[in-house]
Amino acid sequence: MIHDVLIAGAGPVGLFLACELRLAGCSVLVLEQSEDPRSPLKRLPFGLRGLSAPTLDAFHRRGLLDDISRVSDGAGAPAVAHWAGQGRRPGGHFAGLQFFQDRIDPSAWPYRLPGPAGTSLAVEMERIESVLADRAVAMGVEIRRGRGVEAVDPSEDGVTIHAGGEMVRGHWLVGCDGGRSTVRKAAGFAFAGTDPEFTGYSVEVEMADPETLSPGRHYTPAGMYTFARPGTVAMVDFDGGAFHRTRPITLEHVQAVLRRVSGTGVTVTALRQAATWTDRAFQATAYHRGRVLLAGDAAHIHSPLGGQGLNLGFGDAINLGWKLAATIRGDAPAGLLDSYEAERHPVGAQVLDWSRAQVELMRPAPGPRALQAIIRDLIATGDGAAYFAGRVWGVSLRYDLGGGHPLVGRSAPDFELADGTRLGERLRTGKGLFLDFDAEAARAELAGRWGQRIGYVAGDARDRLGLSAVLVRPDGIVAWATGAAGDLDGAASVVTRWFGEPAVADPI
Structure with missing residues (x-):
């Protein structure tokens, strides 16, 4: 069978794109390298992901929001909000500098109406993937796990790929297979950007003396760390990304880095789980080559600071889905598929620069620390909080579509219509x-x-x-x-x- 679209990667972006294509009647096969979609890193505390306004709008418009927003801790009880215990509810942060909900005036976005889709929501990654996988299968998407893409052979009228020992063919291929995308490399997409400045760590540990560390986020002469009791630590070590995926993460190494970054003599007695990440910021110079396209982390990677990456990928998926479907049906106007890259590439570039700016502000040096004080003052003002919220929540997103009305290019308001529908x-x-x-x-x-x-x-x-x-x-x-x-x-x-x-x- 020749499928309309092959998707490499059954992560959230690939699954959401598959749902979009099936909604338009396309046949879709998703190929995923991992046999089991479950992972401890997709659950609390490290699996928490912040969904922004464009993502929540998209889920609301496809009838997914209720299922995704029903968050639980795995035992049926509601998960504790990530802001619980604070005197004020944070709206987000920039390089760890928080802005607060009570400082934001919604009139800053006159075309955004209140409705079921809010401006931000924290959800476990495992929950997001589970809901999207269930929807995809119910819609008729075929998902084959344990089938990582090994080779890509594009032609004028389709793409043949080798995955997990089998050969499959489709009219189109979309690489949603992550930052180390095989599709991107095999199809010859250029990937350009900036090398990492730090190694980031997300660890769950047991400590002999947890009172040594103060809860919350702390900037130190060696980097930055965030601590939540009893033993959840995120920390940044400005080592040029030297430790990321270069050797096993041991208890001894985590203790050494934590002591250096925190400036304390804390003793780690057990390492329960750990992961590393960096601020490497790269973007494909093109998102479309012949019959192959890229979306999500396959098209752009950056640090997870501010939770922009997953939302950026969802934005790619909903922008691409209907345009590729119209192209497959044969009723797409000239240039419609090209508009995917034209609209999404600048958004990706902007997010990469947003990430780089945060890294500069986090550097353990006098200049960045002085600039932090200025940003802290600005973000505490009403206008400053609204600016940062508009960027972090995605409500300021606007495509350059031409046209004179200020609403053109923006997300449509969720009008409540006369018949009671939205x-x-x-x-x-x-x-x-x-x-x-x-x-x-x-x-x-x-x-x-x-x-x-x-x-x-x-x-x-x-x-x-x-x-x-x-x-x-x-x-x-x-x-x-x-x-x-x-x-x-x-x-x-x-x-x-x-x-x-x-x-x-x-x-x-």
């Missing part, structure tokens, strides 16, 4: 949506020319934000908007740009 619910079919708050016949006729590619909804909204009509892409991004009744100026050309030629033969 915009997010209306996008669960994976199709575009034309919202016509003034229910004008000319707009209904325009949307109807594209047949089943665009849904048309006529009727008012509880808060229409001064708008008369909005065209929303399948990924929830606003493609066109107007505040004037009767205005259709440019709407037809915008619909054609994103959805191809009309299905109904009628002059535009």
Whole structure:
């Protein structure tokens, strides 16, 4: 069997992309190197991941949010919030410098309406993967585990890959196989960036004298560490990334690094689990070569500071899914698939620079420490907190799609419509949506020319934000908007740009 799309990697990004493609009717085969998706590092305390506003919007629009947000500790009890025990609820951080919820004015984002999808949520990685895997299988995605990609042979009309001793063929291949992506290397994608400055450690230990370390995040003359009782430690050692994946992590080594970074004589008596990471920041110079595409960590890697990486990958998946599906169906307009790289590559580059900036601020040197004091003052102001929240939560994301309305290129507000439904619910079919708050016949006729590619909804909204009509892409991004009744100026050309030629033969 030749599948429409082969996906290398059954991590969260690969699974979400598979769901997006199946929603559009494509046949999908996912190949995963690991036999067992479970891992202690995907559970608390190290498996906690912060989901940002664009990710939560995407899950809400696909009916996944309720299942993913039902977080438990494995025993059926709600997991303890990561901010519990603090006097104020943090909204996030930049290089460890926190901004707080009570300093953020939501009016900074006038086009974001309150709804089921919030601005941030902490969830275990294992929970995310489990929900996405269940949804993918229920939709008809085939997942083969223990089948890591070994070789890639692209041609003009498809891709043949060798994985786990078998040969499979698809019309398209998407590499979602992580930072050391075999697909990226085998398909010849260039990978450029900056080498690491530090080795980061996430360890769970037992200590003879845990009172030696103070809970919380601490900057020291040698680096930075965060301690949560009884024995969870994250620390950064500015060694140029020398220890990451170069030798086994031993109790003795962890103790030595912890003593050096913390400046204490703490004694580690047991090492329960440990992982290392770095701030290496690299990005594929292209996301698309022939019949091969990249998404997630296969396309970009950086430090986990601020929890941006997973969200960046989900953004890739929802942006790519509908565009690749339209290309496979044959109704994609010229350049639609190219817009995936055009839109997502700059976002990835921006996140890499955001990560690099945090590393510079964390350096154990007088200059960065002086700059920390300035950033700390700025992040404590209302405007400063809103700026950092907008970046960390992703609510300031906007694609450059042209067009005069300030909503174009942004995530569509989750309008509560007159019939009681919400915009997010209306996008669960994976199709575009034309919202016509003034229910004008000319707009209904325009949307109807594209047949089943665009849904048309006529009727008012509880808060229409001064708008008369909005065209929303399948990924929830606003493609066109107007505040004037009767205005259709440019709407037809915008619909054609994103959805191809009309299905109904009628002059535009």
